[in-house]
Amino acid sequence: MNKNKILLVLGLLLSGCAPTVKRDLIPVTFEALPGWEQDKQLLALPVLQQSCQVILKKDGNTEMVTRQDGGGRAKDWFKFCRKLQAENFDSHQEVREFLETNLRPYQIAASGNPEGVFTGYYEPILRGSLRRHGRYQTPLYKLPGRNINYKIPRARIVRGALKGKGLELVWVDDPVEAFFLQIQGSGRIRLDNGRELRLGYAGQNGYPYLPIGKVLLDKGELQHGHVTMQSIKKWLHAHPRQAESIMSKNESYVFFKVMNKHQGGPIGSHGVPLTPHRSLAVDRTFITLGTPLWLDATHPDHHQPHLRKLMVAQDTGGAIKGAVRGDYFWGSGEKAGYYAGAMNAKGQLFVLLPQ
Helix, strand or coil: CCCCCCCCCHHHHCCCCCCCCCEEEEECCHHHCCCCCCCCHHHHHHHHHHHHHHHHCCCCCCECCCCCCCCCECHHHHHHHHHHHHCCCCCHHHHHHHHHHHEEEEEEEECCECCEEEEEEEECEEEEECCCECCECEEEEECCCCCCCCCCCHHHHHCCCCCCCCCEEEEECCHHHHHHHHHHCCEEEEECCCCEEEEEEEEECCCCCCCHHHHHHHCCCCCCCCCCHHHHHHHHHHCHHHHHHHHCCCCCCEEEEECCCCCCCCECCCCCECCCCCEEECCCCCCCCCCEEEEEECCCCCCCCCEEEEEEEEECCCCCCCCCEEEEEEEECHHHHHHHHHCEEEEEEEEEEEC
8 A cells, every 4th residue: 555556535536636725733632632541552552663663764854744834854753762662561551651741742723624534445355366267357467667558548458458468467356346456555365276465556557546436426326425435336236337437437547566465464655564443544745654643533333432543644545635634444354345435534633743
């Protein structure tokens, strides 16, 4: 899940480009963070430590967006990260007290507005084969070399413009699931020989992402308030003759690479494996990767309590734009996909910065 990956974000299904905004940081207390005392912060400790390992390798003068004026440098984080790596924590309370001692919370606002939109993403699991046969007819390609023109629209690629050039990594059994795999930017393929491949983002054809949910909405095929990943998939599967023409309205096409299956979760833009329920994709124009965040957002299942937890900015996405904007990583599989596809939450975001 690379910094240029295109995420499935339901907010963009219905909206265009966000206007230019100013990021405001409003000092608050830890007591003002909704649910701060109830979170299990010890579960977020490995995520913080992973990101600190990345920050500690940076040159101290590396500029980071950590201050209200857009300044700040990596060395501002060195003391905090070294202390975090050296401490031994045995409870959620100990982690809370450490953070309260070494960080200060600020509420993020976009031109004075503290409310934002939070969507979800996940790691899909598809069925596939290393050779084309039977139901496995949809290829997933690796990134072509410079001698091959791949800066062409999705429709041309799907019709076979790259066929026979040795670019096929795997063949999958569902073109709709392949399309959504490209939107997520990474996933796993369970092969017909019993093995499993983990695919990561390798590149893109250079064309902008167009949300097909908006296309279906404009055509009257879907109704306002009912545009989710699940409803889009259902429509595409129910209209196989029209599905590809709709999907190709989005001219973007994503290429993949095979990842190390032992590395943990999919790799985010910060260079570390993403952690379900603790990794957040953000707009790095406003939030530095590796920064601890406090999220307060509604759960996609309205019978569940709010998502109020310590997160870390570990990923980005072409559709994640704005100061109070995030994409919540739900993990892998069907349940994660359900929540990711249904999430279009209102909420607020706080950043925790060094004292």
